[in-house]
Amino acid sequence: MKVYQFSEQPYYPTWNDHSGSLRVILPNRKCDPHVAADLFHRYYDEYQLCDELGLNVMLNEHHQSATCMSSAVVVGLSILARATKRARLLVLGYPIGHRPDPLRVAEELSTIDVISRGRLDMGFIKGIPYEIAASNRNPTELMDRFWEAHDFILKAMTTHDQNFNWEGEFFHYRQVNIWPRVWQEPHPPVWSTTGSTAQARVLGERGYVMATLGTGFGTRKIFDAYRKAYLAKFGKAPGADRFAYLGLVAVSHDEAEARRRGQIIAGYLRTSAIVHVPFRNPPGYMPVEDNARMLRGETPPRGFTKDRRPLNIHACSTEDLIDAGILFCGTPDQVYGQLVEFCEHCGGMGNLLMMGHGGELTPAQTVDNLTLFSREVLPRLEAYRQPDAEAAAAAVAA
Amino acid sequence: MLQAARSGEGSLVVEGLRVDMIERGSGSPILFLHGENGIEPALAAIDELAKTSHVIAPTHPGFGGSELAPGMRSVDDLSYFYLDLLDQLDLPDLTVVGVSLGAWIAAEIAVKSAARMARLVMANAVGVKVGTRETRDIADIFAITDQEYLELAYCDPNAGRRDFKALPDAEVHAAARAREATARFAWSPYFHNPRLKSRLHRIRMPTLFLWGVHDRMLSEAYGRAYCAMIPGARFEPIERAGHFPDHEQPKIFAERVLAFAGGK
Numbered sequence: 001m002k003v004y005q006f007s008e009q010p011y012y013p014t015w016n017d018h019s020g021s022l023r024v025i026l027p028n029r030k031c032d033p034h035v036a037a038d039l040f041h042r043y044y045d046e047y048q049l050c051d052e053l054g055l056n057v058m059l060n061e062h063h064q065s066a067t068c069m070s071s072a073v074v075v076g077l078s079i080l081a082r083a084t085k086r087a088r089l090l091v092l093g094y095p096i097g098h099r100p101d102p103l104r105v106a107e108e109l110s111t112i113d114v115i116s117r118g119r120l121d122m123g124f125i126k127g128i129p130y131e132i133a134a135s136n137r138n139p140t141e142l143m144d145r146f147w148e149a150h151d152f153i154l155k156a157m158t159t160h161d162q163n164f165n166w167e168g169e170f171f172h173y174r175q176v177n178i179w180p181r182v183w184q185e186p187h188p189p190v191w192s193t194t195g196s197t198a199q200a201r202v203l204g205e206r207g208y209v210m211a212t213l214g215t216g217f218g219t220r221k222i223f224d225a226y227r228k229a230y231l232a233k234f235g236k237a238p239g240a241d242r243f244a245y246l247g248l249v250a251v252s253h254d255e256a257e258a259r260r261r262g263q264i265i266a267g268y269l270r271t272s273a274i275v276h277v278p279f280r281n282p283p284g285y286m287p288v289e290d291n292a293r294m295l296r297g298e299t300p301p302r303g304f305t306k307d308r309r310p311l312n313i314h315a316c317s318t319e320d321l322i323d324a325g326i327l328f329c330g331t332p333d334q335v336y337g338q339l340v341e342f343c344e345h346c347g348g349m350g351n352l353l354m355m356g357h358g359g360e361l362t363p364a365q366t367v368d369n370l371t372l373f374s375r376e377v378l379p380r381l382e383a384y385r386q387p388d389a390e391a392a393a394a395a396v397a398a
Numbered sequence: 399m400l401q402a403a404r405s406g407e408g409s410l411v412v413e414g415l416r417v418d419m420i421e422r423g424s425g426s427p428i429l430f431l432h433g434e435n436g437i438e439p440a441l442a443a444i445d446e447l448a449k450t451s452h453v454i455a456p457t458h459p460g461f462g463g464s465e466l467a468p469g470m471r472s473v474d475d476l477s478y479f480y481l482d483l484l485d486q487l488d489l490p491d492l493t494v495v496g497v498s499l500g501a502w503i504a505a506e507i508a509v510k511s512a513a514r515m516a517r518l519v520m521a522n523a524v525g526v527k528v529g530t531r532e533t534r535d536i537a538d539i540f541a542i543t544d545q546e547y548l549e550l551a552y553c554d555p556n557a558g559r560r561d562f563k564a565l566p567d568a569e570v571h572a573a574a575r576a577r578e579a580t581a582r583f584a585w586s587p588y589f590h591n592p593r594l595k596s597r598l599h600r601i602r603m604p605t606l607f608l609w610g611v612h613d614r615m616l617s618e619a620y621g622r623a624y625c626a627m628i629p630g631a632r633f634e635p636i637e638r639a640g641h642f643p644d645h646e647q648p649k650i651f652a653e654r655v656l657a658f659a660g661g662k
Contacts, residue, residue: 133541138585140578141471169469278541283581291574295562 001343001350001381004058004090005050005370006246007357008068008268009043009076011036015066015267015359021276023065023130036069042363044079049367051084053374058090058353063134067271074108081116089116092191092211092353093123096153097146098135102171103178105149106156110182118183123191123211124150130275132282140284145170157187191244197225204229204238211244211353214269214313216324218304219245223346224396237393240350240386245342248327249354251335251373261369262329263318267359269326273314306345332376339377340384347392352381409463410456412483417464418457423448426659427489430455431480431500433522433642434584435558436576437462438569440497443644446652447495451659454487458503460579462572473499473525473583473591477506484514493659495519497644499584502591505628509597518601519655520624520631521608522616522641524589526598528623536589537615540581551641553612558645598627605631606658610639610646 014030015022047057057080061073070076073091080089089112099105113120126146132139148168155164156178163177182188191209194200203210204226212219223243230238248268250261273280281294293299303311305323313326321327325345328338343349356373357366410419420437422444428451432440437457447453459479460466470476480503484492494515496504502525508518529535537550548555562570607625611618618635625633634654639646 136586138471138581140582140585276541277543282540283577288571288574288578291577292567292570295570295574297563 001240001339001352001384001386002056002088003352003354003373003378003381004056004088005047005357006058006060006353006355007043007046008060008062008355009040009070010268010271010359011039011066011069012267012360015271018066018274020274021279022067022271022274023062023276024133024279025276026064026066028064030066040069043357044076044083046357046363046366046370047080047087048083049370050374051080051087053370054086054378055354055370055374056088056090057084058092060092061095062128063131065130067268074112077108077112077120078115081112081119084116084119086119088119088121090121090191090353091123092121092193093125095127095131095135096124096149097142098127098131098137099149102149102152103156103173103176106153106178109153109188110157110178110180113183113188114180116183118188120184120188121191121209122188123193123209124153125193129282129285130279132285133279138284139282141170142285154187154190157182194222197222200225201229205233207234207238207242209242209244209351211246211351213246213353214303214326215245216303216311216313216326217306217308217342217345219325219342219346219349223349224392227347227393228396231393231397237389239389240343240348243346243349244351244353245346245349246353246355247325247339247342248321248329248358249335249352249356249369249373250327250329251332251369251377253331253372255330255334258330258334259318261361261365262321262327264361264365265355265358266318266321266327268355269313269321270315271359332372335373336377336380339381343384344387346387347395348386348389350386410483410486412479412486415459415465415467415479417459418462420444420453420455422453422455423451425451427452427454427492428655428659429480429484429489429492429494431494431496431503432458432461433498433500433644434576434580435498435642435645436572438572439558439642439645442648443651446648447655449652450656451493452489454489456483458500458579460582461576463568466579466582471582473502473506476503476583477510480507481511481514489514491516493517493519493655495521495655496523497521498524498641499580499589501525502589502594505594505598505601506591508601508603509594512601512603515603517604517606517659519606519608519658521643521651522610522613522621523607523624524584524616525591526595526624526627527587527590527592528620535616535620538588539615540585547615550614553610553638553640553646558642595627599629601628602630604658606654607631607633608643608651608654609633609635610641610643611635611637612639613641615641 059076062068163175166173193211200222248265252258303313325342457464494504501520501523548558552558609621625631636643644651
C-alpha cells in the first residue's frame with residue numbers, strides 16, 4: 001500500500017467565529033495574513049517532513065473557505081515539486097470543469113511533472129457544490145466541461161510532433177503545443193474521486209485510480225461497480241493500486257492521546273459542512289431525481305458503521321467514526337489492524353490518503369503522528385498482501 | 399418547410415423536439431410563455447385568458463415534461479425553438495405574453511423576427527442589464543434561502559410556498575426540473591443577454607410592460623428602464639403582486655392582457 005499525507009491547510013483560528021458559514025461568504029477580513037503565513041510555512045514544513053519520512057503528499061484546493069487555505073493548488077504543487085525529493089505529489093484534485101483555460105492547466109501540470117522529475121499524480125475532480133459560487137461556472141454543464149477539459153489536457157500532454165487544433169463545445173484553440181512536455185509517459189497517472197456507483201463505472205472503464213472519501217463501510221459497493229466496469233473493459237481484474245480511500249489517521253502509543261488527536265482531526269468533518277444553505281446544492285449539480293427526493297425531505301445518510309448503522313459523519317462521535325472506517329485511531333497495532341480490516345472490506349485498496357493533520361492539531365502532535373505512523377505502521381502496510389484482486393472481481397462478475 | 403406536426407393531446411413536436419403544451423379557449427390567439435417557476439403556477443391566469451381567447455401555453459424545453467435538445471444552453475436557443483413553433487402553428491394576429499424568463503424569451507424572439515407577432519406583453523421581464531457592472535440588478539436567487547426567495551419574489555410569500563411532501567410526483571419532479579432549467583438558461587450572464595439591449599429597438603410592435611410592484615427580485619426602476627428601451631412600450635403596474643403577477647393576480651393580469659390585445 002502507498003500512503004499519501006493530506007491536510008486541508010485549514011485556517012482554524014476562525015472556526016468558532018463564522019456566523020453560520022465557513023465557506024463562500026465568510027468575509028476574508030477574518031483572515032489575518034500574518035497568521036496565514038505562519039500556518040502555510042508550518043504546513044509546508046510538515047509536507048517536507050513527509051518526504052523525509054517516506055510518505056507521499058496529497059494536495060487539494062477549495063475556494064473562499066476557512067476550512068482550506070489552498071485555493072490555487074498549483075502554488076502548493078510548485079513549492080513541493082522543488083522542495084521535496086522522493087514523495088509522489090498527488091493533486092486531488094484539480095477542478096478542471098471550473099477552469100476557464102485547460103491549456104493553462106496542461107502547462108501547469110506538465111511543468112510540475114518535469115520539475116519534480118516525474119512525481120506527479122494528476123487527480124481531476126468535479127469539485128464540491130460550494131466551489132460553484134467562486135468559479136460561477138454553470139452547474140448544469142459542469143461535467144460536460146469536465147470531460148472536454150480532460151480530453152483536451154490528455155491530448156495536449158501526449159501530442160509531441162505537431163500543433164493540433166481544438167474546436168469543441170467549450171474550448172477553442174488552433175495551435176496547441178505545450179512546453180515543457182510531460183516527464184511521465186504517456187502522461188502522469190490520472191486519478192479521480194466519486195461517491196456514486198454510476199461515476200465509479202465511468203472511472204472503471206477508463207482504468208483511472210478512483211478515490212472515495214467518507215464512504216466508510218459503504219465503500220465496497222462503489223469499488224465493486226468500478227471492478228465490474230474495469231473487468232468488462234480490460235478483461236482482467238483491477239489491482240488494488242486502482243483504489244484509494246481518504247481516511248483520518250490518529251496514532252499514538254498512548255491510546256488516550258490517539259483519541260484526543262482523532263477528536264481534533266475529526267474537526268475537519270465537523271466543520272466541512274458549515275456552509276450557508278443555498279450554496280450546498282446548486283441547481284443542476286445533482287440529478288433531477290435526487291433533487292426531487294430532497295424537495296420531499298428525503299435525504300439518505302452518506303455514512304454507515306460496519307453493522308450498517310447510518311451515521312451523520314459531520315456530527316457523530318469519535319468512536320462512531322472509528323466504527324465507520326472513517327477514522328483510523330489508536331496505537332500503531334490498532335491502526336494497522338483497522339486499516340487491514342478496511343482493506344479486506346474493500347476487496348483491496350492500495351492507496352491510503354491519510355489525513356494525519358486536521359483542525360487544531362498542534363505542530364508537535366502532527367509531527368509525532370506522522371513520524372510514528374511512518375515508523376511503525378507504514379512498513380507493515382507496505383508489506384501487507386492485498387486481498388486477491390481476481391477473486392474480488394470474480395465475485396462481482398458472478 | 400417545417401416537418402413537425404402536432405402529436406398527442408397536451409404535447410407538440412417541433413423540429414423533432416416534443417414539448418408539453420396546454421391549449422385552451424377560442425378567439426384571438428395568445429402564446430403564453432411561462433416564467434422560471436414553471437407552468438403550474440400560471441394555470442389560473444391561463445384559464446382566465448382562455449375565457450375569451452385561444453391560449454397556447456407550451457412548457458419550455460427542459461422544464462416540466464418537455465424534452466431538451468442536445469446543446470440547448472441559452473435563451474437564444476429557446477428563441478429559435480419558438481420561432482420554429484410559431485412558423486408551425488401559423489397563428490394570425492398573435493399576442494405573445496411572457497412572464498419573467500418567458501418575457502426574456504419573448505424579447506429574444508421579437509428582435510429576431512416579428513413576422514408572426516402582432517403585439518407583445520412583458521410581465522416582470524428579465525433579460526437585460528441596466529445598472530453598472532457592480533450593480534446587482536437582479537437578486538441572486540441561488541444565494542438565498544427558500545424563505546428569503548419567497549419574500550423577495552412574492553407580495554404574499556405564502557402564495558409561492560409549496561408543500562412538496564403533499565404534491566404529486568410529477569409536480570415535484572417539475573419543480574426540481576424548473577430549478578435546473580432556470581440555471582441552464584440564466585446562470586451566466588445572470589438572467590440577461592448582454593447583447594439584447596442593443597437589439598430591442600427592433601421591436602416595433604405594440605408592447606405592454608406589466609409589473610407586479612412588490613417584486614423585489616427586480617426593482618420597478620429596472621422594469622421602467624427596460625420598458626424605455628422598446629420604442630413606444632407602455633408600462634402598467636399591478637398592485638398586490640410580486641415577480642409573478644400571473645400567479646398572484648391572475649384575473650387582473652388576464653384583464654390587462656386581454657384589454658391590450660383588444661386594442662385598448
